[in-house]
Amino acid sequence: MKAFATLLDRLVLTPSRNGKLKLLADYFRTVPDPDRGYGLAAIAGTLDLKSVKPAMLRELVMERMDEVLFRYSYDYVGDLAETIALVWDGGARERVDDAKQPRLGDVVTRMNALGRTEVRSAVRDLLDHLDPSARFAFLKLATGGLRIGVSARLAKQALADMSGKDVTEIETLWHGLEPPYEPLFAWLEGGAEKPVLATPAIFHSVMLANPVEDGDLAKLDPADYAAEWKWDGIRVQMSSYGGTKKLYSRSGDDISGAFPDIVDAINFDGVIDGELLVGGTARSNNPTRTFSDLQQRLNRKTVTAKMLEEYPAFVRAYDLLFQSDDDIRAQTFLERRERLSDILTRAPHDRFDLSDLVSFKTWDELEALRRDPPDPVIEGVMIKKKDSVYQAGRLKGPWFKWKRDPFNIDAVMLYAQRGHGKRSSYYSDFTFGVWADGPDGEQLVPVGKAYFGFTDAELEVLDKFVRDNTVDRYGPVRAVKAKPDFGFVLEVAFEGINRSSRHKSGVAMRFPRIARLRQDKLPRDADRLSTLTAMIDAREGGEG
């Protein structure tokens, strides 16, 4: 438990991706089986550990501590698991011997073997034998509240780093393996053959596309690529074999329970990749409905008959990974699509359809189509290399997504805050505003916050401006000079915009970032709030 706790303590405070990878890879390299496998599971979210209720933990700590002293402590720390981890020894001085602390594997095995009545005393005993940092890790695992800022994907990348294997190979195997992943580590360390999957009816990591960036397409021959519309739904995977039928989200969560309409309609064996949407399939002649309609069906464990009727779901399929139990991911995109099309002709027409190919000869022609799509629920185009094999992960080259252009506005820097880690000596988080009518005439109102999009050289410029033009300080935040004739104009790009009652300005941007520094402009030239509200109106009009 000690090694895992130390890893967590460092990961939580390490901001850089490379730093996290290094810490993870060192952990996997130095910690023995099965502990490292359970550590991996805890980070990747696949660990199954008997859960402990916070109320029971409170009772346990009250057995040995004054309630008032506990309250003072909890008020100060603010997190129950951390408070208990720290106060458990009370006034005692004894320190737990590192070598005698239970190992992570022992803790998992022991907890999972407990009967209902044995949990209380086992947890008490474990807390007595762990040091404060290990107690914290254990309590977070047992209460299900572990937040460390590391994705499963990053953990797999660390496995790739430690072994020199390709991360896509690890992705391909991942969902067929279970904690503590001993065959996986044996293979990674070169001591065993690659593990073989028992059944295809599991989630298989999906292949992801890269956004098209400036100059990407100029280097590519349009004849090598196929295009499809990018529908505004959610990515799903249908997995069916030997009577087991599952619907997974793109991250591998099982969402079958919320979509009986789809799962019941599956009449094929295999693994299909597609877009989950609400409305009618192309074959039913009913329109595809918007993302906000789809949201009515998301994040639910079960679904009512009324919901099923009002918001019927379907899958617009675009790829086939397995045909029956035959893994065809190594075939080309067009070959796989051919087989997919064949399966879909025999599948229920109201629940499944095939994502259309968009024909084009030149990138300019595709650009024109992308700008003016035939359906409001289309948010861009997907570009796929005709001979691309299906590889999990986000490889640059075979697949691209080309979304509608992001929104752009000119805004004025209002506040700045220091960044973290590498950026802790820089003012790198900026709150920006636009002009609006106020009680005293035109005034700048904050509309968002952005902390990336600029280069290191641009950051120097921004930071210098903040330091030279501070007019006020509120703790870590500095207010900067922003007058019609003096200030810093930022071109801000963002993916979307919505009305928001939580923000004073009444608008909330999605994913704002600083696109360009506009030192050529004065704050008086910046945009007005009405420009932003017009963007919302235009969007709502377009979808209605």
Next chain:
Amino acid sequence: MKPEALLHPTPAGLFCPAGGFHIDPVRPVERALITHGHSDHARAGHRHVLATRQTLDIMRIRYGEDFCESEQGAEFGEVLDVGGVTVSFFPAGHVLGSAQIAVEKDGLRIVASGDYKRGVDATCAPFEPVKCDVFITEATFGLPVFHHPEPRGEIAKLLRSIEQFPDRTHLVGAYSLGKAQRVIRLIRDCGWDKPIYIHGALAKLCDYYAGQGIELGDLRPATIDKSTPDLFKGAIVVGPPSAFQDRWARRFNEPLISFASGWMMVRQRAKQGGVELPLVISDHCDWPELLETIKEIAPSEVWVTHGREEALVRWCELQGLPAKPLHLVGYEDEGD
């Protein structure tokens, strides 16, 4: 005599009317007795100052020759008379020169312990328990959550991180009096014999410690030389934490921010401060040490000053020991 008549809080600090002196006053006074050199306890501008020789030296380094009109050095254990009140200084184990001050009149003895700790520290004399009627204790870490680990284990984390990230400059934040020298000394005791680079703000005090026989090894100024940009790769740089948020920190290669402080025990404190590698090293007592000290001294009354007074007062009440908070203002835990 009631203890409150011998020593009681005033806006200027703890005052002894019989002897006409204040202990660690926060405003300029006629006669000041100073426990240790941290700036919230030792201020410039008093007329007469009585303190240990080392505390006087430190005040001179920090405030200049004219930090007071007249000074008097106190030896540990020496019995002094200040205006008819008996005063003695005893080691507090907090920083170099730090002392507890025992004040005695008509058979009543009060010990003002200033800031103190019980953990091992190679840079100052260890705390000495002194029997007394009233014990005045600090409560900087006066909550059951605070358990300071073995300092060498914390330094081991730092050295391990340098092995893992050999290209990154490890910036260790440590307050300039006491903590910085202790951290440097601990790093040496853990076997690091390469040069340690220090921020300019630490130079004079490190020199003073070395002059007092506390071996700190090869210390060099953390100034960059354009011809040797690789100098700070994998190096340890010690400086005051405030400097790390300044432009000063930019000269280093991918700096990894570390901070040696008792506050680092709580994760959120580390996270809010942008600290990547917290080192829980404190010059104050943790909770068990506070309780242990009170039990060992066994006073008939406890007064609690700066810090989390309410928890320690509560604990004393649970033990049936009379206790009260003093509500002194102006002490800001500079030393941790």
